[in-house]
Amino acid sequence: MAESDRRLVQTAVIGSAASGMGIVLPQEADELRRLRRRHPTYTYWCGTQLGGCGNKLSDRLYVDKVCHFAHAPNASCHRKANGANSADHLFIKQDLALWARRSGVDARAVLRDLGSGPGDAVDLRVRDSRQRVRFQFRRLTHPEWRSAREELERDAASLDWVFGPGSAHPETMEEMYETFGYVLRFRFETQGVARRIRIRAEEARRSTDWVPLDACAMTPEGLRVPGVERRRRASPRPGVGTSTGSPVNLPVARTLRGGTAPAQASDVPGREPSAVAPDPKSTTGADRRAGRRTSPLVRKVQRLVDEVNVLVAAADAEVRTKAERMDREAAAWIERYGRLTSSDFWSGKATKVAGHGDALAGRLEKLSRQLK
Ligand SMILES: [Zn+2]
Structure with missing residues (x-):
């Protein structure tokens, strides 16, 4: 037994x-x-x-x-983490690779063993621009965090920290608030046999909503989470992070169209087209299709709708009606998403719309699984 x-x-x-x-x-x-x-x-x-x-x-x-x-009855195992969250580092590694590819960013996700196992941290490394995002799973003392930061910043153009539950020391959080005005956090939600990351920004008194990776974007200034304004208050390392010493005022969730090197886009801060925040003028069908091409979340919903539409052909009338309803909902959502402006990303409206899209994708995935 x-x-x-x-x-x-x-x-x-x-x-x-x-x-x-x-x-x-x-x-x-x-x-x-x-x-x-x-x-x-x-x-x-x-x-x-x-x-x-x-x-x-x-x-x-x-x-x-x-x-x-x-295990087999005679197996000897010293694995430390066995719970439902113990493969989270593998899920995020896979999802980061997909997300980067879909966003046209040439990046690699690597597991980092910081002494207690391969799930201690996951680093995203963007090749050309030398940008880094650290997803910190294992708890770090403040001195450990400082030395890790030094190591990561040594050859990085930008560095973002995203902390898992309980992984940041209070002093580290203080320093993050001081420097950026917020701390990025992650948590995971179980979806079927996988787990998916959710990210949000926490300020001293308020937080943004939890959003999926697809709602975030890699920009020349680093990882952007909807509803967050980057405020680097002090520049502890010259040449690291934003190039201006003053608070920057950039539309969030900007990213680059496929193939554009991040370093080139930084020449015109605040003016790049966005993968997540669509062009404000996107109201025609063609523009919406363009939006679909650049936003991973929109493409995901569209792909799932197409998939369900194929699968549902053989299903009974009740399921077909359900699928049609979701098809209409998806069309309305894509249109709504296409109308979002940069200012919607400041107000948090975009976060809600992205959340709806994510929930819709979840229901479509479920229906698709049932039909398979
Ligand atoms: Zn084992």
Whole structure:
């Protein structure tokens, strides 16, 4: 029985011990049965990228308690993190790579072992512009953070920190508020057998809404989260961060159209077209299609609508009606998204619209899964 496996292992990697494809096992028996039916060839491993022993795991199905992964009875494993959040670094690594590609940014996401395992931190490195974004999972003391910052800033044109739950020391947060006026945070939400990151900016008294990665953008000044104004109050490192010493006033969530090098775009701050904040004049169908081409979230919704429309052809009338309703909702949402202006990103309106799009994408994904 499960006695040999005292801790419940809830995550694994798929395919091989060295795989980077994480999975969270569904806790409900019905969901696990569905997963087995859908992916009968999946093999699960206590992956090395999870800090695991590299042994094979089996998926244990229970109806009276939560399902979980289990080692073979004689396996010896010293993996430290086994909970549902223990593969989050793998999910964000994959999502960052996709997000960068969709945004036309040449970047690489790498896992950083800071002493307790491969999930301590994930760094996004933008190649040409030498920009860095650090997603910090493991808690850092203030001196540790300072030395990590020095290391990362050494050859970086911009550096953003995004902190996971409990990973920032209060003194570090103080210093972030002092320098930027806010702290970027992340958390994860479980979606089926994966987990997806949500990011927000926290100021001393208020926070923006949690948004998906697709609502954020890489700009010449660094990572932009909707509803946030970058305010670098002091420049502790010359040549790092924004080039102006005074507060900058830039539309947020700007990014570059595919293929443009970030360094070139910084010549005209505040004037670049946006991947997320569409052109204010985008009211024609053609412009909306252009918006669809540049916004990963819009493209995702459109792709899912197309997918559902194909799959639903063979479904019964009730499901077809549901799909039609979602199709109309998606069309209205895309139009609404296309009408957003830069000022909407300041007011937080864009965050709400992006949140709606994200929720809609989630429902479309669910319907698509049901139809498959
Ligand atoms: Zn193991």
